[in-house]
Amino acid sequence: xxxxxxxxxxxxxxxxxxxxxxxxxxxxxxxxxxxxxxxxxxxxxxxxxxxxxxxxxxxxxxxxxxxxxxxxxxxxxxxxxxxxxxxxxxxxxxxxxxxxxxxxxxxxxxxxx
Amino acid sequence: xxxxxxxxxxxxxxxxxxxxxxxxxxxxxxxxxxxxxxxxxxxxxxxxxxxxxxxxxxxxxxxxxxxxxxxxxxxxxxxxxxxxxxxxxxxxxxxxxxxxxxxxxxxxxxxxxx
Numbered sequence: 001x002x003x004x005x006x007x008x009x010x011x012x013x014x015x016x017x018x019x020x021x022x023x024x025x026x027x028x029x030x031x032x033x034x035x036x037x038x039x040x041x042x043x044x045x046x047x048x049x050x051x052x053x054x055x056x057x058x059x060x061x062x063x064x065x066x067x068x069x070x071x072x073x074x075x076x077x078x079x080x081x082x083x084x085x086x087x088x089x090x091x092x093x094x095x096x097x098x099x100x101x102x103x104x105x106x107x108x109x110x111x112x113x
Numbered sequence: 114x115x116x117x118x119x120x121x122x123x124x125x126x127x128x129x130x131x132x133x134x135x136x137x138x139x140x141x142x143x144x145x146x147x148x149x150x151x152x153x154x155x156x157x158x159x160x161x162x163x164x165x166x167x168x169x170x171x172x173x174x175x176x177x178x179x180x181x182x183x184x185x186x187x188x189x190x191x192x193x194x195x196x197x198x199x200x201x202x203x204x205x206x207x208x209x210x211x212x213x214x215x216x217x218x219x220x221x222x223x224x225x226x227x
Contacts, residue, residue, distance in 0.1 A: 034215065103155050
């Protein structure tokens, strides 16, 4: 069955530190990949997505993610985090056969000012 | 409307009662999803509607849960004989035909079973 795994459940960083959140998925077919963010008290918002083409995807607010097909990974990165990046981050994958979007367990990021 | 609308935003119900949660997707979006988000958990897939195809119900946790989508638009998630473990935020999302540009989420319904 298709599954998504996020390795870091809770990450604490100081401002200006670099961020990398891991995401691996299990489905072997053609997939679309997403990162969503949920700020405290707000609903889910799309950070970035990969459909095809350049495996290095740039999203909003300085975030980027790299799709490595051989590793079934889609890790999220940001060179320098800000206090306002404190939020919960979700990796999600859908496969072209079913269109079903499956989420990872989420990673809570806390950035200390 | 401009976004995905869910109602009610909050619902408190007594154990054993039935509840109905409503989702109004973005006009023209053929795909509609329901997810459940519990404290400390990720987003649990519940059910997926795509156009006129039979829905994918593989995520519904028990036969107390059901959902329908009328006229390819509004969807209702029904939970019968609610239990305390049903307490969660229920999220709805819609998208264009799934090869499209992504998913838009509603703000959710927070269900509390007391």
